Amino acid sequence: MQIACGNICPEEEAYSNLELNEDRCNKCGKCVDICPMDVLRFNHKGYPFMRYLDDCWYCDSCVFMCPRQAIKMDTLPYLIR
């Protein structure tokens, strides 16, 4: 499993349609592991973020596979919203 690299990617601070609750997330990486479109990576703090935002199929696998219900997808990508 890839871990936090310590560098801040520009994508970390960009718009995202996933909302992460850092208090709930224990950085287990299950969401990064199961994302079928390989969208997610760990940010510089070790939390998941949408590194490849435009590849998201909004299938919400990350939401329901998260064992701690730390991810919410209350909105969809901007262009299809």
Place this chain on the structure above:
Amino acid sequence: MYHIEEADVIIIGAGPAGAMAAIKAYKQNPNLRIVILDKSKIETSGAAGRGMDALNTIAIPPASQPEDIVEHLTYVTEGVLDQKVAYLYGQMGMEVVKDLEEIMEREPGDLFPLDEDGNYQLYYLHPVDKALMIPMHGEEMKRAMAKAVRKTGAVVYDRTPAVKLIKENGKIAGVVGFNIRTGEYRYIKTKAVCLTAGCAGRIAMPSSGYLAGTYEFPGNSGDGYALAYEAGAELVNMECFQISVKIADHMGPGCAYVASPRGAKTTNRLGETMGSHPYASGDSRLRVWKNYAEGKGPLYLQMDHLSEEMIQIIEKCQFGNERTSRGTFHKNRGQDYRNKNAVEFIFAEDIGACGGHSSCGINSDINGASNIPGLYVAGDVDGGLPHSYLGGAIGMGSHIGKEAAKFAHENEQQEVKAVKSFMRNFIDEFEAPLRRDKGIPPHMVEFKARQRLQRYIVPPKNPDYLDLAVWWMNRIRQEDLPEVKAKDFHDLYKVHEIKSILLVGEMMSRASLFRTESRWGLQHWRVDIPEKKDEWEGHWVVIRKDGENMGMEKRAVPRAEWNFTNQMDYKYPELSFDVGKPFKRKADVKNPAEDKWMAEHYKKEGMATPKRFMD
């Protein structure tokens, strides 16, 4: 960096077809070394990664018989079908259902409904008077399949799509895989391959402009078609396009198979129903097209006449299965199934190639075998069993797993030659976009290719537009790909996917040009030849790589053994509109034949921008 490994059977793509192939190959011969290469993670990958709500086309006695599958497929393919393959699949229905119940550890009556007599309850949906659709409550299907696959001890390489098929002596000899996260390559020698890599669902464009907003799983970019073509496999029916009705902007299907058997309707803006069966064959697509062409769009999903209980049932199916973001999408837009005109549909965007939803795919025989010894195909990439959806993927996936295991047991590994120099050259070419200092981002090239396909190949098809599509695919391949810049391995694989998109787009265009008739309603309507031709009855367009060219051949399908109707009920309309008389000058006036004034300027300045522009 690359690893050299050995396998007996390699599965390329572990969606439902590939997962079942692995499970059945293991059952057939537990001593085989089975390796699975998947672009994603097998627990969530593919079109059914988020579950499925029905087996759309399946025969389960006593409600329906194997012959009923032959009847239905003969009708919707208009006879361009190997009926023996259809009959074989028709016999598999009960096994498919029982396999799923076993893998998912669900009881009869739980995963699939039973009627009052304890038989499986099937529904009417298709354009035949037979019940051939069974609903399924299968959110966890893919994870259950993945669990069963991992239990076999098969080696699973997630995030490792196949990027090359290796042949020696005309037979399958190996596969090259590439890890899209680590950049590692695997050169795996093998005796047999099950190619189950899904459809080409990322071909044309959703009108939202969102590249991943596709009806099909966007990971299915047609790589399976491209791998097979490059290896010399034959493809058929690439001109019989998949044309979907979708929820406008969302990637979700138009719900015809979930909502319509439960009483929902599709109407146009005047409240008129489609006047067609809801099944997605070319005849019903033509009727949908007519509504838009006559200015009667948009189409709406109508459920306001249904009971609250039925609406809740449909919501549970729609929001909990397959495309689960539907609920969030509707909520954000304030769309409620209880209201009239609640959901707008959109049509004929995001055109693709798919064996399971249409007929496009790699040609296969009754054993799922392609023309390359050792290469078996099933699921959406398979053209041998059209219109078979998830049931076909599971049934034929199981079948090719057993066949590939048998082949691997009976045949020797082909000796592979010069692996080192092959891999050096392959990696050098594959990674060229990574080495460039700067260049065009892959998503821009993909946007351009898919936008051109959307512009030029959407039916009704026009031969000049199809020529333009071919021209654009070649131009992008020759001029843009050498300039594309990948910033990491994820991006690099995108470049590979774009190559598949260009190739499949070219196949769809060329096959459409080659088939000099119209057929399958809207799916292959040529405006210049708007009728079916006798000489094309029962014939495939077969595509096969011929040196550097795309070879095309007209070939008869195997002789029909059942005499079912092979003509759908539709008519191509005249595309001639009376828009009144054009403006005509009454006075005898005309402009000067010469333009001395502008000629003087041209003589003085040529094409240079005049200096006065900067003053």
